[in-house]
Amino acid sequence: MAAVAAVAASVVVKHTFVLAHLRFVPTRSLVSEVRIAHLCNETLVTVANGRLPGLAVEVTERDAIAVHVVNKSPHNITIHWHGLKQRLNCWADGVPSVTQCPIRPGHNLTYRLNVTGQEGTLWWHAHVSCLRASLHGAFVVRPRRAYPFPKPDKEIPIVIGEWWNLNLAQLAKNMGDGCYDDSSSATTINGKLGDLYNCSVKVYWILLSIPGKTYLLRLVNAALYSEYYVKIAGHRFTVVGADANYVHPFATDVVAIGPGETVDALVVADAAPGRYYMVALGGQAPKPDIQIPETRSRATVRYTSGGGGEAPPPVAPEMPDQHDYMVSFNFHCNMSSLRRRHPRPPPRADESLFVALRMGSVCRGGRASCKRSGSKESIIVETMNNLRTLPDRPARPFNFTDRALIPWGPNEAWLEPTEKAAAARRLRHGAVVDVVFQNTAVVDTDNHPMHLHGHDVFVLPQGHDNYDAARDAARYNLVDPPLKNTVLVPRLGWAAVRFVADNPGVWYMRCHYEFHLSMGMAAIFIVEDGPTESTSLPAPPSEFLTCNHAHRLVPNELYLKNTNTTGARVNEA
Ligand SMILES: *[C@@H]1O[C@H](CO)[C@@H](O)[C@H](O)[C@H]1NC(C)=O
Ligand SMILES: *[C@@H]1O[C@H](CO)[C@@H](O)[C@H](O)[C@H]1NC(C)=O
Ligand SMILES: *[C@@H]1O[C@H](CO)[C@@H](O)[C@H](O)[C@H]1NC(C)=O
Ligand SMILES: *[C@@H]1O[C@H](CO)[C@@H](O)[C@H](O)[C@H]1NC(C)=O
Ligand SMILES: *[C@@H]1O[C@H](CO)[C@@H](O)[C@H](O)[C@H]1NC(C)=O
Ligand SMILES: *[C@@H]1O[C@H](CO)[C@@H](O)[C@H](O)[C@H]1NC(C)=O
Ligand SMILES: *[C@@H]1O[C@H](CO)[C@@H](O)[C@H](O)[C@H]1NC(C)=O
Ligand SMILES: [Cu+2]
Numbered sequence: 001m002a003a004v005a006a007v008a009a010s011v012v013v014k015h016t017f018v019l020a021h022l023r024f025v026p027t028r029s030l031v032s033e034v035r036i037a038h039l040c041n042e043t044l045v046t047v048a049n050g051r052l053p054g055l056a057v058e059v060t061e062r063d064a065i066a067v068h069v070v071n072k073s074p075h076n077i078t079i080h081w082h083g084l085k086q087r088l089n090c091w092a093d094g095v096p097s098v099t100q101c102p103i104r105p106g107h108n109l110t111y112r113l114n115v116t117g118q119e120g121t122l123w124w125h126a127h128v129s130c131l132r133a134s135l136h137g138a139f140v141v142r143p144r145r146a147y148p149f150p151k152p153d154k155e156i157p158i159v160i161g162e163w164w165n166l167n168l169a170q171l172a173k174n175m176g177d178g179c180y181d182d183s184s185s186a187t188t189i190n191g192k193l194g195d196l197y198n199c200s201v202k203v204y205w206i207l208l209s210i211p212g213k214t215y216l217l218r219l220v221n222a223a224l225y226s227e228y229y230v231k232i233a234g235h236r237f238t239v240v241g242a243d244a245n246y247v248h249p250f251a252t253d254v255v256a257i258g259p260g261e262t263v264d265a266l267v268v269a270d271a272a273p274g275r276y277y278m279v280a281l282g283g284q285a286p287k288p289d290i291q292i293p294e295t296r297s298r299a300t301v302r303y304t305s306g307g308g309g310e311a312p313p314p315v316a317p318e319m320p321d322q323h324d325y326m327v328s329f330n331f332h333c334n335m336s337s338l339r340r341r342h343p344r345p346p347p348r349a350d351e352s353l354f355v356a357l358r359m360g361s362v363c364r365g366g367r368a369s370c371k372r373s374g375s376k377e378s379i380i381v382e383t384m385n386n387l388r389t390l391p392d393r394p395a396r397p398f399n400f401t402d403r404a405l406i407p408w409g410p411n412e413a414w415l416e417p418t419e420k421a422a423a424a425r426r427l428r429h430g431a432v433v434d435v436v437f438q439n440t441a442v443v444d445t446d447n448h449p450m451h452l453h454g455h456d457v458f459v460l461p462q463g464h465d466n467y468d469a470a471r472d473a474a475r476y477n478l479v480d481p482p483l484k485n486t487v488l489v490p491r492l493g494w495a496a497v498r499f500v501a502d503n504p505g506v507w508y509m510r511c512h513y514e515f516h517l518s519m520g521m522a523a524i525f526i527v528e529d530g531p532t533e534s535t536s537l538p539a540p541p542s543e544f545l546t547c548n549h550a551h552r553l554v555p556n557e558l559y560l561k562n563t564n565t566t567g568a569r570v571n572e573a
Contacts (some may be wrong), residue, residue: 013102015066025066026027035345038266045134045427046073046077046126046168046351052134053159053190053222057137057138057527058142059140060142060144061119061141062116063114063115064112065111066113067110069109070108070109071106074103076096076104077128077314078094078100079124079135080093080127081113081122082122082139083115083123083244083485085116085118085456086454086505088199088401088505089112089114090504090505090507095342095377096125099505099506115374119142119143120141120244120264121262121263121264122140123138123139123159128518129168129176129518130175133162133164133224133514137159140155140157141244148338148341149249149314153214153344156215156216157190157218159189159190160183160219160223160230160257161187161188162187162189162224163186164224168513175519178379180331181223183295184295184417189280190206190257192299204418206299206300206301209269209301209303211269211270211273212268212270212399213268213269214266214268215268215269216240216264217265218262219263221258221264222437225292225295225515225524226281227283227447228283229260229281230256231254231255231279232317235253235267235269236251237251237294238267238268239251239252239335240265241262242263242335243485245341247335247336248337249266252358254331256327258449258486260486261288261449261484272289273314273505274314275300276300277315279300279316279317280296280319283327283328284446286323287308287323288406290407292401318442319340325447328488328490329464329493333461333462335459335482336477336480342478342480343457344480345478349433350433351427351436352434353435354393354394355394355433355438356383357381357382357518358413359382359383359440360443363377363378364378372413373408376417380443381417381418382503382519382521386533398415399465399493400440400464401440401465405441410510413551419527424524425524427526428528429527429530429531430502434497435498436495437489438466439492439498440492446491447490448489448516449484449487449511450486450510450512451506451508451509451511451512452486452525453509454503454505455500456484456485456529457484458481459482460496461476463494465492466494472496501527502535504529504536505537506527507524507526509522509523
């Protein structure tokens with residue numbers, strides 16, 4: 001009876017996404033939500049339903065959702081439902097050539113989704129290289145019962161993104177050709193550039209705060225390139241969730257959010273009535289690493305009783321240094337899961353992987369040897385230990401976080417050689433898997449937001465420098481580690497995660513910096529079927545059975561037959 005009641009209580013939410021090409025026309029006046037001024041120029045972008053960001057999908061936990069995607073753009077498209085666990089439903093995960101064939105121009109596809117046991121903020125985005133910069137939106141899952149904190153008076157999605165003057169298909173092509181010199185033209189907050197850019201809407205009002213009320217900000221970082229530090233002058237955040245899992249509430253004046261991450265934070269409108277800037281500042285590794293121009297945008301928070309024509313200028317927050325990566329490290333270390341809502345991790349792992357995240361280079365034209373260290377003879381790639389089977393450890397360990405390797409140059413050329421390979425690893429159903437992601441100083445020293453599809457991971461701890469099993473495994477938090485789908489692996493440090501491989505299917509694990517992904521920082525976990533029908537992956541929907549009507553797909557083997565993943569592997573020669 002309980003099961004029947006649960007089904008009866010859930011609602012089928014239906015959405016239609018019409019993907020189209022829109023030309024944003026420069027204008028200096030804010031006439032409507034869609035006529036946005038973008039840096040005094042016209043750029044052709046692909047968007048859903050004519051909006052940037054796209055529609056926020058809003059559902060209640062346990063709803064069934066059907067999203068009908070009609071592709072009227074000239075590109076092959078898939079839509080990934082970022083962070084949805086997609087239990088027994090990897091077919092709707094939206095990874096081209098891994099779980100489905102892309103939706104070709106003029107074609108359409110219905111994604112059938114369920115959200116069970118997840119509450120908070122997720123998001124959706126195109127899973128075709130750089131097009132996700134304009135094809136994305138929030139995916140809000142409200143609780144069926146109550147929030148584990150006082151009910152907010154209002155909820156506001158805040159999607160941080162990037163605007164590119166460069167055509168996004170061209171950007172993807174440049175990356176495919178080994179060119180990583182492009183950088184975004186502007187940072188956006190809910191698609192708006194704010195008042196720091198030319199030809200932009202002079203002011204973007206983000207809230208109309210009513211004194212004393214509590215607002216739930218649902219923050220999403222949809223950017224291709226940058227982690228962001230977010231502050232609101234005169235206000236503090238109480239972080240209550242991340243990646244659609246509740247965290248033990250903690251107060252902070254700055255939110256650090258990596259690409260692919262989401263953060264739910266309460267803000268009380270308790271400042272003096274007036275106007276306050278909300279600023280999103282892109283963080284980056286300090287010199288001598290290669291630098292990109294500073295990225296920053298701002299919106300204005302206004303109280304209903306404040307801000308008339310002659311009002312004083314908005315108060316600006318004091319932002320951290322864009323190079324102070326400890327802001328991000330501290331923020332992420334302050335997360336722990338809300339114990340009354342989430343389970344403890346299993347006490348021990350069945351399998352342990354040590355994955356060194358690093359760059360390398362491959363010779364152009366498939367040659368065996370070439371000049372490295374930035375020579376045109378080689379292409380820079382990203383690697384994850386990579387062998388065809390994603391081995392347990394890197395083939396050639398080195399002092400991963402040796403500062404002498406910064407900046408990139410001839411002194412690390414010997415570490416560069418790698419090869420292209422597709423990295424996949426089979427996992428037994430129910431296996432408890434530990435992955436230690438070790439960041440390295442080879443070529444650059446970015447944080448890496450590592451995103452696993454189909455599962456949340458417990459972030460046991462993170463630390464600086466080289467992981468030391470004898471010392472660090474003893475410090476694992478097995479009581480209340482936060483549950484995430486994207487773990488930010490700190491620069492010159494490491495993060496250890498644990499997950500239960502209980503969702504049969506083919507699941508992507510990738511870095512959420514788009515240029516790192518395009519350079520090959522991706523691998524596949526193939527989770528085997530369990531012993532019963534209810535632990536086995538059903539057959540794919542009939543419309544998924546063919547790519548170009550060429551070959552029939554077999555569950556769990558789609559990836560192996562049809563991969564175009566470009567994981568690189570360490571050359572052991
Ligand atoms: C507008 O875009 C074109 C083509 O990308 C470029 O040549 C031109 O410099 C841009 N103009 C401005 C004002 O940014
Ligand atoms: C779309 O993908 C198909 C393979 O599924 C390929 O043949 C075709 O060239 C692609 N079209 C575009 C516009 O990229
Ligand atoms: C979706 O595709 C089917 C089969 O190709 C077609 O019959 C139908 O008209 C399409 N629907 C829309 C809304 O484009
Ligand atoms: C989603 O849930 C509904 C109701 O429980 C069920 O009928 C449907 O098959 C589920 N869909 C998927 C894709 O799992
Ligand atoms: C705005 O335009 C002026 C004049 O063209 C230029 O000097 C300035 O650098 C531009 N500012 C930004 C932020 O692009
Ligand atoms: C939590 O954040 C504060 C700053 O808000 C920082 O001082 C502190 O070190 C952080 N705690 C941990 C465990 O990192
Ligand atoms: C690794 O490099 C760091 C920083 O350059 C250095 O402090 C440390 O001693 C090195 N460790 C080993 C084992 O060589
Ligand atoms: Cu990365």
